[in-house]
Amino acid sequence: MPDLRRSILIAVSMVALAPAGAPAAMADNASGALDVRMKAELSRLQSEQHHLEGQLAMAHEIAKLQSHINQMRQELLQSLQHSNGYSRHLSSRTPNPSLSSTTEPVPPVYARVQPQPEAMANRTTNEPLPPINAEAPRSSSGETEIQSGHVADARAHIEQQIEKLRAQLSTWVGGGVGSRARTGTTGLSKLNETNVNAAASTTLGNLGRLTVSASNVHLSAGGQPDAADAHLVGSAPAFGFVPNVTDRATGTGFSLLFARPDLQMDIGSTPTGFLEHGLTGGIAWQPGGGPLSLQADRRPVVDSLLSYAGMYDPYTGSNWGGVFANTVQIAAGAGQDPARYGSLSYAVLQGSHVAANHRWSVDGGLRWPVATGIPDEQVHVGINMLFMSYAKNLSFFTLGQGGYFSPQTFYRPSATVDWEGYMGAHAVWKLSGRLGWQTFQQSSSPYFPMDPALQAQASAVNHQYPYYPAQNVSSIAYAVTGQLAYLFAPQWLGTGWLRMDNSRNYQDTVAGVSLQYYFSPLSTPPDPDSLIKPWMTPQ
Known part of the structure; x- marks a missing residue:
C-alpha cells in the first residue's frame, strides 16, 4: 500500500508541474502508465489477501480437527472406563441393571501433548504447523508429563x-x-x-x-x-x-x-x-x-x-x-x-x-x-x-x-x-x-x-x-x-x-x-x- 500511494503522488505532481499547453499525449501516457501500475498493485494485494485468508482458514480447520481428535480420544478412554474392564452391563434373561464403576477414571492420556485451538489461532503465518503426534513435553527432570503407568493401564x-x-x-x-x-x-x-x-x-x-x-x-x-x-x-x-x-x-x-x-x-x-x-x-x-x-x-x-x-x-x-x-x-x-x-x-x-x-x-x-x-x-x-x-x-x-x-x-x-x-x-x-x-x-x-x-x-x-x-x-x-x-x-x-x-x-x-x-x-x-x-x- 505505501508503494501505491507514492506512485499516485508522483503522477499528480507531474501533471501539476507540466507547462501549460504541453502536448496532450504526455498526459495520456502518464495516465495510462498509472492505470497499469495501479492494476498490477491491486492484483498483487488481492493475491496476498487470498493467500493470508487461506492460511488462516487452514489454521482454524486444523485447530478444529485437533480438538475433535482430542475429544474422540477422551471419549474412547471414558468408554473403556465404563466397559467390561471397569463396569459391567447386566443384562438379560430379565434385563440386568447397569453396574457402574467406582474406580478412578483413566486420565486423558493424550490431552497434554496435542496442539490446542487457541494455540492454532494465535500462530504466525510463517510458523510451521506442529505435528499431530508430537511427543509429550518433558519436565526439567527430563521425564514426560504423562505417567507411563497410566499409558500401560489404558493399553492393558x-x-x-x-x-x-x-x-x-x-x-x-x-x-x-x-x-x-x-x-x-x-x-x-x-x-x-x-x-x-x-x-x-x-x-x-x-x-x-x-x-x-x-x-x-x-x-x-x-x-x-x-x-x-x-x-x-x-x-x-x-x-x-x-x-x-x-x-x-x-x-x-x-x-x-x-x-x-x-x-x-x-x-x-x-x-x-x-x-x-x-x-x-x-x-x-x-x-x-x-x-x-x-x-x-x-x-x-x-x-x-x-x-x-x-x-x-x-x-x-x-x-x-x-x-x-x-x-x-x-x-x-x-x-x-x-x-x-x-x-x-x-x-x-x-x-x-x-x-x-x-x-x-x-x-x-x-x-x-x-x-x-x-x-x-x-x-x-x-x-x-x-x-x-x-x-x-x-x-x-x-x-x-x-x-x-x-x-x-x-x-x-x-x-x-x-x-x-x-x-x-x-x-x-x-x-x-x-x-x-x-x-x-x-x-x-x-x-x-x-x-x-x-x-x-x-x-x-x-x-x-x-x-x-x-x-x-x-x-x-x-x-x-x-x-x-x-x-x-x-x-x-x-x-x-x-x-x-x-x-x-x-x-x-x-x-x-x-x-x-x-x-x-x-x-x-x-x-x-x-x-x-x-x-x-x-x-
Whole structure:
C-alpha cells in the first residue's frame, strides 16, 4: 500500500508541474502508465489477501480437527472406563441393571501433548504447523508429563476389550456335567438330577451367535415313598395303595439358540424318553439395547419328577404331569447409583391331566456400587422384593395335581450382594448372595381337582374330607451362587459353578463343571456374566 500511494503522488505532481499547453499525449501516457501500475498493485494485494485468508482458514480447520481428535480420544478412554474392564452391563434373561464403576477414571492420556485451538489461532503465518503426534513435553527432570503407568493401564484395558471381543466372536465346542439336588419327600417331592451335555457355537457373520446343544438328563425321586406317602400318589386315595410309584426318568433334550446383543431366540424340547415331554422355546427382546426388555417363553416346571417328566398311574392306566409355564414378561432397568430394576410377569401353567393354573409375579429392587480400590473387582449391594401369586395350590401328587410349588401369596424381601473380578490374566470369578425373609400361604386343595367322581370316591373310601390342608409358613430365605472360569491354555476354558437356594418350600443345590475349546486363541476369560450359558445349566 505505501508503494501505491507514492506512485499516485508522483503522477499528480507531474501533471501539476507540466507547462501549460504541453502536448496532450504526455498526459495520456502518464495516465495510462498509472492505470497499469495501479492494476498490477491491486492484483498483487488481492493475491496476498487470498493467500493470508487461506492460511488462516487452514489454521482454524486444523485447530478444529485437533480438538475433535482430542475429544474422540477422551471419549474412547471414558468408554473403556465404563466397559467390561471397569463396569459391567447386566443384562438379560430379565434385563440386568447397569453396574457402574467406582474406580478412578483413566486420565486423558493424550490431552497434554496435542496442539490446542487457541494455540492454532494465535500462530504466525510463517510458523510451521506442529505435528499431530508430537511427543509429550518433558519436565526439567527430563521425564514426560504423562505417567507411563497410566499409558500401560489404558493399553492393558484396550487389549482386554479386544480379547473379550475375540471370545465373543470365536467358534467353540464344549461339554459339561451338572447335578441338582432338591430336598423333599422321598418318592414324591425329592429330586436328584444329573445332566451331561455337549454344545457347539459359532457366529453368523454380523447377524449373531448360533448355539446347538444336546443334554442327557437322568432324574430320580430318591426311591419309593413309604406306605403313608404312597396313599397320596395318583389315584391311590380312591383305590388304595399304589405299588411301584414312578421314581425315575431318563431322556435326551435338544435346543437351538440364536443370540445377539438386543435379541435372543431359542427352540428345543424337554428330554425325549420322559413320560411327558414337549417343545420349549422363547424370545427376549431389548429394543435398541435400551432399559426395557420384553420376553415370552415356554419352559418346563422342574420342581419335581412329576412336574418335569410325568408319572404313571396303574389304576387308570394314564400318565399325568409334565407341566409347562407359558410366560410373558416386561422388565426394565435404569440408573447406576443406585441401579433400579423391576419386572412384571404373567404365566399360564398347563400339564397332561393336570388342572390349569395362573401365576402373577412382581420382582424389583435397587443396587449400589461399593468402592474397592481395585480396578478389576466390583462389589454391589442392594435390596430386593419378590411377590408372586398362583390361582390354585397344585403342589401335590394325586391325579390332577402338578407337583410344583404354587402358593396363593408369597413375599420375599431380601438384601443382596454381588462380588466379581479377575485373578490375574487367566481366571475370572463371580459371587452372589441373598439373605432375607420369606412368608407364603397355601390354600387347601382337593385330591382330584379335575375329577369330581374320583373326589367323591376318595371321600367314601377314607371317610374324611378329601382335601389337602391349607398352611402358612415363614422362614429365613437365602441363596448363594459362585462361578469360576479358568483359561488353562489359549484355547481351553474350564468353568465351574455352585448354587444353593432355600427359597420356596425346599432347598435346591446345583453344581457343575464344563470345558470349552475356542478356535481362536484367548488371553483372558470371557466376562463373568457370560460364564453360565443356558446349555451348561441343568433345567
